[in-house]
């Protein structure tokens with residue numbers, strides 16, 4: 260089954276009541292409530308290919324969770340449409356549920372008062388997973404997530420990291436082609452975070468699952484995603500690979516090379532300027548909007564010059580994304596420029 264995600268002009272508004280200040284205001288709101296329309300997600304279009312992991316990024320309140328809720332069938336869009344593994348999620352909720360796994364890092368979907376293993380058994384029955392398949396998957400998940408040391412514990416007594424690992428396993432026990440993860444590693448320590456990332460990488464690379472992930476953790480994005488979609492105030496402002504985004508917004512890399520021949524002539528390379536030269540020490544930097552990524556620049560420098568030592572300084576992804584948020588004010592402009 261193809262695990263693609265197709266999103267076309269997806270829009271969701273909420274009608275909310277404004278509370279007027281003070282006691283008199285509260286009374287007036289009761290008698291004559293003032294309604295305002297909140298635009299949570301506006302005209303969002305993107306695709307996720309089968310077997311791809313896409314990071315959906317944006318500041319607090321940007322509309323990430325609302326988007327995921329529409330794709331998991333929890334919310335119906337105001338307009339636009341979406342297909343997940345060929346199914347319109349909010350029209351065929353049950354069919355969609357069989358095709359997807361979902362983990363919301365902030366809350367569990369397991370039975371709070373049951374030992375985890377019993378929750379797994381209930382899910383096996385709900386999804387009608389054959390016993391042998393269920394056992395094989397649990398074994399695989401245990402090897403990757405180390406669950407057996409606590410899966411006889413009630414969910415309410417698990418630590419956050421243990422609970423989310425169980426949530427991940429529970430979400431994948433029925434072998435869905437598409438997985439939605441809304442801040443799965445929030446609040447975890449670095450060791451558990453890394454374990455979860457390794458697990459996710461395995462699910463994408465070895466099992467071919469399609470993953471849509473939201474996170475505020477740029478290390479996570481760097482480790483897991485090749486492509487990101489950035490939304491701000493409910494609108495898509497950027498859709499591109501990390502390389503493209505780094506090239507466009509992270510133009511602060513430098514390559515420091517020590518030449519074998521201190522007198523060698525040094526010239527600029529395509530998209531690469533010579534920033535400084537001091538004997539054998541040469542510092543290269545990006546030149547213009549078509550500058551290569553730092554890794555491509557490194558390759559060009561090594562191919563062109565004989566060097567005895569190399570170093571790189573690169574803007575970290577956090578800086579790059581900050582620049583992207585600030586600059587991506589006009590979605591039309593960036594789409595026109597093909598970013």
Ligand SMILES: Nc1ncnc2c1ncn2[C@@H]1O[C@H](COP(=O)(O)OP(=O)(O)OP(=O)(O)O)[C@@H](O)[C@H]1O
Pocket residue numbers: 273274275297298299317318319320321322323324325326
């Ligand atoms: N049920 C609702 N009723 C009214 N407004 C809502 C509702 N759900 C979300 N919103 C509003 O829609 C906007 C988008 O919210 P959403 O939760 O999708 O953002 P988010 O990008 O997931 O944020 P965060 O990173 O903080 O989780 C926010 O302004 C939020 O207040």
